[in-house]
Amino acid sequence: MKWASRVELRFVALWAPSTSTQAICADLNALLGAAQLGLLDGHNLYPLLQEHGLSPRWVGAKGIEVQDPVAGTLLLCFELREVTIH
Numbered sequence: 421m422k423w424a425s426r427v428e429l430r431f432v433a434l435w436a437p438s439t440s441t442q443a444i445c446a447d448l449n450a451l452l453g454a455a456q457l458g459l460l461d462g463h464n465l466y467p468l469l470q471e472h473g474l475s476p477r478w479v480g481a482k483g484i485e486v487q488d489p490v491a492g493t494l495l496l497c498f499e500l501r502e503v504t505i506h
Contacts, residue, residue, distance in 0.1 A: 434495070448469075
């Protein structure tokens with residue numbers, strides 16, 4: 421039996437253009453924690469970033485730029501991953 425599958429955007433990295441960035445806000449930290457565990461993919465994460473006032477903006481097909489109140493502009497990087505649905 422072949423299981424159904426879908427493609428999702430899996431969080432892989434957080435990139436900051438400034439090397440002096442040392443901390444991120446608590447809301448973003450909590451959301452990225454869930455994304456690292458695989459509980460949120462890019463498409464589910466985007467509206468939650470909006471709700472928390474992080475002004476998300478898609479950058480290409482695999483990136484979301486956010487405005488963090490502590491760290492400034494950050495880029496969330498994703499990869500396409502095929503997952504099996506049980």
